[in-house]
Amino acid sequence: QSVLTQPPSMSAAPGQKVTISCSGSSSNIGRNYVSWYQQLPGTAPKLLIYDNDKRPSGIPDRFSGSKSGTSATLGITGLQTGDEADYYCGTWDSSLSAGVFGGGTKLTVL
Amino acid sequence: EVQLVESGGGLVQPGGSLRLSCAASGFTFGGSWMSWVRQAPGKGLEWVANIKEDGGKIYYVDSVKGRFTTSRDNAKNSLYLQMNSLRAEDTAVYYCVKLAARQCMDVWGQGTTVTVSS
Numbered sequence: 314q315s316v317l318t319q320p321p322s323m324s325a326a327p328g329q330k331v332t333i334s335c336s337g338s339s340s341n342i343g344r345n346y347v348s349w350y351q352q353l354p355g356t357a358p359k360l361l362i363y364d365n366d367k368r369p370s371g372i373p374d375r376f377s378g379s380k381s382g383t384s385a386t387l388g389i390t391g392l393q394t395g396d397e398a399d400y401y402c403g404t405w406d407s408s409l410s411a412g413v414f415g416g417g418t419k420l421t422v423l
Numbered sequence: 424e425v426q427l428v429e430s431g432g433g434l435v436q437p438g439g440s441l442r443l444s445c446a447a448s449g450f451t452f453g454g455s456w457m458s459w460v461r462q463a464p465g466k467g468l469e470w471v472a473n474i475k476e477d478g479g480k481i482y483y484v485d486s487v488k489g490r491f492t493t494s495r496d497n498a499k500n501s502l503y504l505q506m507n508s509l510r511a512e513d514t515a516v517y518y519c520v521k522l523a524a525r526q527c528m529d530v531w532g533q534g535t536t537v538t539v540s541s
Binding site for chain 2: 348357364414
């Protein structure tokens with residue numbers, strides 16, 4: 314049982330838009346910044362979004378992040394088959410004094 | 424190029440020990456918090472530990488407290504994870520991760536596999 318809650322799977326057609334939710338509490342998302350990670354099959358995770366809504370250099374603007382209260386959202390527009398991956402949200406939990414992740418969302422682009 | 428390379432994984436019996444190493448390059452290792460994250464087969468990411476730049480502050484997930492110890496040698500640009508009293512549920516790929524501010528994991532190693540089995 315993950316501290317942060319994500320939908321286990323989502324699917325959408327190429328070119329469409331998808332939003333992945335990440336729900337937490339006042340001790341984690343409500344108090345700290347959220348990052349998002351993309352894990353392509355068989356590879357290590359990669360940072361996609363940090364500080365709720367910032368993109369590292371090299372990440373296309375098709376990827377966006379937002380946060381409101383105790384929830385965060387990852388948005389992907391113009392879906393491509395190469396976006397098929399597992400996506401994880403992560404943050405710090407100030408009550409647990411621990412890093413926490415969502416359970417991950419498997420995105421299928423069909 | 425910023426790079427993290429883990430080593431030391433392998434097969435170990437329950438109750439055994441293993442020491443993972445992570446060699447860092449391409450950034451100021453001594454100026455960075457570092458982290459360990461693991462991923463059990465077919466499962467999601469699990470944060471394991473954070474260690475401050477000078478090793479003066481360390482945090483662990485509850486499930487490894489008292490069994491795992493992370494440390495660093497800034498002179499050698501290296502991070503370590505000493506794992507004792509290993510259990511089957513510790514079987515996972517272990518990633519060495521560079522932390523930027525605010526728990527942002529901006530650089531990941533390729534991972535090293537630990538299998539705990541008799």
